[in-house]
Amino acid sequence: MGWLTRIQSLALVSILCDRAISTSQDPIPRGDSTYYGNGTYPGQKGPGYDYTSFEPNQTIRADAVIEMFRFAWHGYYTYAFPHDDLEPVNNSFTDSRNGWGAAAVDGLDTAIIMEQEDIVNIILDHIPTIDFTKTGTPQPTVVSLFETNIRYIGGLLSSYDLLKGPFSHLDVDDDNVDKLLEQCKTLADSLKFAFDTPSGIPVNSVHLNNLTFSTRGVMEDGTRTAGLAELGTLVLEWQHLSDLTNDSTYAELAQKAESYFLDPSTELWPGLTGGNFSVETGEILDAYGGWTSGNDSAYEYLIKMYVYDPERFEEYGDRWTEAADSTIAHLLSSPSSRPDLTMAGSFAGQAAQNYSEQLACFIGGSFILGSTALDKPEYLDYGLKFSEFCANGYRYAKSGIGPIVYSWNLTELSWPEYANQSALYNVSGWFIDDNTAFFNGQAPEAIESWYYAYQVTGNQYWRDVAWAYTLAQNRTERVGSGFSSVNNVLQADGNGTENFMASFMFAEVLKYQYLIQLPEEKKGIWDVEYAPDGVGKGGNVNFFVYNTEAHPFRVTAKQPI
Secondary structure (H helix, E strand, C coil): HHHHHHHHHHHHHHHCCCCCCCCCCCCCCCCCCCCCCCCCCCEEECCCCECCCCCHHHHHHHHHHHHHHHHHHHHHHHHHCCCCCCCCCCCCECCCCCCCCCCHHHHHHHHCCCCHHHHHHHHHHHHHHCCCCCCCCCCCEEEEEEHHHHHHHHHHHHHHHHHCCCCCCCCCCCHHHHHHHHHHHHHHHHHHHHHHHCCCCCEEEEEEEEECCCCCCCCCCCCCEEEEHHHCHHHHHHHHHHHHHHHHHHHHHHHHHHHHHCCCCCCCCCEHHHHHHHHHHHHECCCCCCCCCCHHHHHHHHHHHHHHCCCHHHHHHHHHHHHHHHHHHHCCEECCCCCCCECCCCCEEEECCEEHHHHHHHHHHHHHHHHHHCCHHHHHHHHHHHHHHHHHHHCCCCCCCCEEEEECCCCCCCCHHHHHHHHHHHHHHCCCCCCCCEEEECCHHHHHHHHHHHHHCHHHHHHHHHHHHHHHHHHHHHEEEEEEEEECCCCCCCCCEECECCHHHHHHHHHHHHHHHHHHHHHHCCCCEECCCCCCCCCEECEEECCCCCCCCCCCCCCCC
């Protein structure tokens, strides 16, 4: 019996036994209980895809994702906990993120939202035991401020918000819930020294054990640098920590770093800057950028800070609008073979590049969020186009797993090393312009955008696009005791797997896969673009805003938008 058949059987038993997931005890209304199932709809079948045979019951789909989570957790807990990462092929572990149990902390809020109380309590019991003043590895390791912030600080804050709010009905130790905020504060206090630089831009790579800076990010002339995403992906977490603790210090540190992006030394177009900053002066040192790696989440956080509190952070909304408008004006293009597709490319100087990445697939969700938060419907159309570009990427990769890079650059395609991808480009509109980059698999950015698209449009198509990805992951990535990325997305079987399950498989991928498939009556205020009257009916509002690792924070807006 295959994995899905087993899940469907178990889910059917649960339905017959009327086992319902508990609803929120939050006083904010949840909306009606209309069933938005997988009936026939326009676009259910098209060139390169056919979703008509997909499981129509949304409860079964959601339960299937829970099964994936529990399967992955069992492997991690059995062979890796309390280390950071599971190596599922040989049932071993690594400590890639400081040795504090990254998968557990990163995955806690997903377990909360799925209401897996046994897992929640295991993680809650673990967190008070972590010593966040030093790394938990046998030998001291270099700590990434960026990664520690989005995974650990983000995970602790979101779990605190959820357990103090809409999931306060879960049977957990209240003292352990309080410890989440205490431990978060301890970790942030341990990291404050990273901001002790001439400009206030933090050094990203630090030695926590002796409070010194790593040599990573130092140029040949001795200039210390910080990437745009490194300095621009702190403000949401550190502001929220300040708001919860009534200690403005954290927000002030992050806001100072952010100021060099809000008021940059140079910009290519309004809102769009280079991606490398001097830690000494705050000066921008290059003219390369876009919504791609190294820059991505800095743009993401502009609109999310506005959603978090539009009165306090109106400037962030203005800067996001400038970046979005400049993107529309200067960076959009369509592949010559697929004029029906549109994507935002990167830039080198003021020259747009016909290139994007898996990491940039979040851009659809960002524009969709901007459309509702700023009441600018024109952004929704672009957000859906960007979301479709990435859906198309998954569709035409034979594994069902989208590529890590996308190119529609005809000059590169003419080079001999890419000649074997001409046929792919002719039907898909993209090819992989790096012969060392055929791997991928545990990527959350595309499904993040599909989730936003579904929440606003109510179109079942986006659920089915996400379900196709879920099926592909189970077919190609489910290996040993967990999940791991495939070696070649262009081969139907993925050509084998790597041996590493990332913490964001718990934190992002499975959370988004679960939330997009949930029946309407099980949705709640923790959803992005919450729809009180039902998805696709307008009136979307955000009571929570998700950080770049999919950790939801309760907004402080007096009137959530």
